[in-house]
Amino acid sequence: MKARILLIDDEEVDFVITSRLLEQIPERAYELEWAETFEEGMRSLASQRHDVCLVDYRLGAKTGLDVLREASNQGLDIPMILLTGQGDDDVDLEAMSLGAAGYIDKDRIDSAVLDRTVRYALEHDRVVHDLVDHNRELLWLHKLTQIVLGREPEDEMYRRIASEIGSATSFPLVAIDLYDEDLDTITRAGAYGACIPVEASRHADQTVSGTVVRTRRPLIEMSFDGRDAVGQSAVWDGVATFMCLPMIADERATGALTLAHTEALAVDSQLVNRVASIANHLAALVEHRREPLQEHTHP
Numbered sequence: 001m002k003a004r005i006l007l008i009d010d011e012e013v014d015f016v017i018t019s020r021l022l023e024q025i026p027e028r029a030y031e032l033e034w035a036e037t038f039e040e041g042m043r044s045l046a047s048q049r050h051d052v053c054l055v056d057y058r059l060g061a062k063t064g065l066d067v068l069r070e071a072s073n074q075g076l077d078i079p080m081i082l083l084t085g086q087g088d089d090d091v092d093l094e095a096m097s098l099g100a101a102g103y104i105d106k107d108r109i110d111s112a113v114l115d116r117t118v119r120y121a122l123e124h125d126r127v128v129h130d131l132v133d134h135n136r137e138l139l140w141l142h143k144l145t146q147i148v149l150g151r152e153p154e155d156e157m158y159r160r161i162a163s164e165i166g167s168a169t170s171f172p173l174v175a176i177d178l179y180d181e182d183l184d185t186i187t188r189a190g191a192y193g194a195c196i197p198v199e200a201s202r203h204a205d206q207t208v209s210g211t212v213v214r215t216r217r218p219l220i221e222m223s224f225d226g227r228d229a230v231g232q233s234a235v236w237d238g239v240a241t242f243m244c245l246p247m248i249a250d251e252r253a254t255g256a257l258t259l260a261h262t263e264a265l266a267v268d269s270q271l272v273n274r275v276a277s278i279a280n281h282l283a284a285l286v287e288h289r290r291e292p293l294q295e296h297t298h299p
Contacts, residue, residue, distance in 0.1 A: 008041035009056040024111035038062035068098040079121040148285035158190025166192040173260035177209040209256035247283035
């Protein structure tokens with residue numbers, strides 16, 4: 001897939017030169033769009049359809065620094081590379097302080113420099129977003145931990161957990177089922193959305209959750225039709241996307257986490273891995289809560 005580059009520059013000749021330089025790159029992995037004024041450039045940036053932006057320092061009455069400032073004010077998250085000329089060292093430093101991903105001296109630019117700078121900006125942006133996502137996930141898991149290790153009744157605890165998982169994953173339907181290995185039963189511990197909690201335990205053979213727990217293999221349906229095989233078909237009426245993953249702690253399957261959506265979604269490995277991580281984290285927390293309090297003696 002080609003990276004989409006926006007060039008904000010008031011000189012058409014610079015657009016032509018940039019286009020030719022990009023064409024010289026063997027992979028030709030870029031497609032270029034041109035905005036020739038500050039106002040047009042900001043409108044294009046606001047569309048958020050580009051992967052990286054090249055912006056000339058000199059834009060008539062405005063400058064590339066103005067673009068950087070306005071993009072920051074509007075919360076536009078896109079790596080931006082400032083195109084400068086000789087003698088603009090102070091401008092380069094100010095651009096970096098404003099969040100520019102890099103800068104290029106227009107008098108020394110060639111296809112290799114352009115390609116390297118753009119690729120660095122894209123990779124840096126990816127790493128930053130991964131770190132932000134990772135930190136956000138850690139904070140959210142910490143919140144989940146606080147809920148589980150709190151002192152509220154279990155029914156309220158599981159309801160809150162299901163609600164948090166629904167909000168974090170954008171799935172409107174969430175169910176948490178716990179498995180009793182001795183009785184071989186599944187009990188609906190908590191739910192979010194239109195999922196109606198089961199009042200009584202059911203034999204594991206009668207539920208998809210039970211099958212998932214026993215096999216430890218997720219069930220993922222991207223064209224779900226609410227068939228009876230899932231059990232409680234009325235609960236899942238209108239569901240298009242269905243995910244049921246085992247909750248595993250200490251190599252034991254302790255339950256299942258189900259997420260469902262009324263829209264047909266493209267479920268990729270990243271989403272499955274995230275939900276599996278949530279399910280296993282929840283399983284470990286639940287097992288920890290179930291452990292009897294140990295009395296410690298001190299010498």
